[in-house]
Amino acid sequence: MPGNVRTGTAGSGAGQPEQAGQETAQETADRESFFGPPSLIRTICARLRCLGLVCAGVLVFFLSLFAVYRFSIWLYHWIHTSPMFITRHIDISGNVRLNRDMILHLGGLHEGVNAFSVSVAGVERRLRATPWVEDVSVQRVLPDRFVIRVQERMPSFWIRRENRLYYANDRGEIIAPVESSNFMSLPILSIEPGCEEAIPYLARLMKDLRSGILPVEAGAIATVDVTPSRGVELYLEDREMRLSLAPDDWEGNLRRLGVTIGDLARRRELSSVQEVRAAQGSVWVVLRRTTQ
Template identity: 30%
Template sequence: MAFGQPKNRRHQDVAQKKEAMKGAVRTHGPGLAKAILLTGLTCALVWGSIELRHWALTSPFFLLKETSFSGLQRAHAGELLKLSGLTVGQNLWSLDVAALERAMDTHPWVRDVKVRRHFPSSVSVEVSEHVPAALAVLSDLYLLDEDAEPFKRLQPGDGLDLVLITGMEREAYLSDESRTRERLREALAVLRAYAATQPGKRDRLSEVRVVPEGMVLVLADGTEVLLGQGETDAKLKRLARVRDELKSRGLAADVIHLENRARPGWVAVKLSSPVSERTGASAQ
């Protein structure tokens, strides 16, 4: 009997341990099973994504076959493709769209560009070009867009007949770009206002000269109009009336003064010399 008691006690300990293990399994088993399942699913997803990525980057299904362009007027598709390095046969998934846009944006005519991938095998390029509004004389001749940005040197093949904006220096533009751009914007505003009030070809504007006192207009016939600052629309209306009056009298002006700030309504005109005086011939 003395030896039987420890043996029974051992059986009891074993039974208690088994029961404790069963309780632990009942309590923690479902959670552990979920954790194992989730781990397995995660490993499967990671492996699957790696295999899927490898397939997408190597499959001929996603090779570039066609690139379409919209918005091109001055820039050419071939030039933009060369700048970007975009070629048929590249994998669409491997394209760096932002890098393609930056490369195409270096073309002087391109103002903004948007590249889009169209799976499985094409790319579209939407281009917004600079619209030249005038020629700015900044040491060299530069094309000026509607936001007063000198975006390109004038080239012989550009074939543009635009109003000149003079009186600004390249050094001033480089040293104080914001101020120079502001003056150029003012000149463009005057140019647009003139075009709205003087549609006639005879009265075509040839030059807008930026001076400390304001703006000077040079018309196609050589007439200089000292516009000064402010009240542009009112001054241009007075200019139209003066030009009509001179025309009705058979006269022409060398200089028309509209810059009298003390008397804004006054117009002073320096008439052109008669033909006999300009050429030295005697009047008939």
Template identity: 25%
Template sequence: MSLAIAERKLTHPGRKRWLQEGPKKRKGKTQKKEKPAIRSFDLDFAALFKTAAETFARGVLVLAFCYGAFHGYLFLTSSSRFAVSQISIEGLDRLNKQSLLESMPLIEGKNLFLLDLESITERLTGHPWVSAASVQRKWPNAVTIQIAERKPYARIQLDDIYVMDNFGILVTRSQDEFLHLPLITGTLNEAPDLGQRVVSNEILKGLRAMHYLNRLPFFKKDPVTSVQITGPSLLTFSTREQGLKIRMAANDVQAGFQNFKIILDALNPTRDGVDIIDLSFRNKVVIQPKPGNKGSGHRRKA
């Protein structure tokens, strides 16, 4: 039986080939190994040098720019060539240059580049007489200021008599030169600081109504010069020469003004004897004669 197994092994095809190859072929086949591939790198030293040189040049340029910018800034902000030596102000009427300069930060001798124009403008518009202002640099050492002054429009009785513009801004205490302006009385407001708005609807209504009345030919020779505010609902206007009084409802000035224009023709012949024209009613006008004058007050429907 062992002979039969041995014979079967020897007759196997793969076994026969292995025996026929011989020991050298078998040994060479089993020990053959592939050698690893060796990679070769070709360094381009010229390209590397060019890249390094360009990087270095960029760095030098950046440093040179920073150095120049820094020293340029120092020159512009410290050189006496840019110290403010000329200040011109345009738009002055009642104000004078010196008083206006005293109300703003000192800018003469300051560096032109370091001026805070916004702060200077804010200080200028804080002046009671200044309604608007603009500040500009003029190279190399000048500043130009343009202002718009408020226009005196009326006087108002508070704790003292003040002058105000047509927006209700107090500009100064009244002086002799403002005696020709209309006078507003009867207000309950305390006096605010100069430059602040007198926030009273009655005052603003009185100003508008006074303005419209004085535009009528009826008041050309004897203009309305004062208005008394009685509570929240009644305005009483008075003319300068004859003291003619016109009453209107503060909450309906427009209707009173229209009623007045309707009765103008009837008023002209008898104006001298009229004491009060009451326009505070919506659908009628009450005319009262002066005391001692013949006739009694009468009413006209508007």
């Protein structure tokens, strides 16, 4: 009998822990079925952290863009309203016929305007559209200065087109009409058809006159005619004398013509000369006919 009691007690104590262990495993299985296995939970948490970091980065990026945008607006407003950038000095060089006021008016630039509100390309474009301007360079020098360098078209002749006189350069290209506001007395240029090949010699002629190779004052020349038969012909109105050069040997003909005119001047015989022509390596002097 005592043995039976001991045996029953032992059997009852051993059965309770086993039942408890079965309940714990069941609870664990239920929890894993609801939340998933631990590895899946860790993966989800890691992905959520990454998503949070990405969202934070995107937010910081857009906030930075907004800050840059607001700063740009503030900076734009400041540089366009600050007294520091008001134009106070405009330096102009290279102008001959165009005075300072004309250049500023034609370019649309004046003192007192904000330096950043001026389009440098626009000023250059407007000045280049002026017939007297060959080329121009406009430079903005911060904070308050502009530098304008002008290369003008220099007139050498008058040329007649459709019963109106125009200024022309040393290549015979029209610059602008002759008007009282820009009047300058110059020789009248005439180019006959078929003489286009002789046009480049006009620039050489004006250069030689300025250098003194040909002893004739440019202001004494009334007309310059380019013809197939006589080449380049000058008419000196004060002396009523014609000088002509054939372009076949320009340098040689020019040198011989200059020597001949100088010799006639030393002998004081220019007053009796009607024409001097240099061509084909020779010089012809035509005297005036004496009236009886």
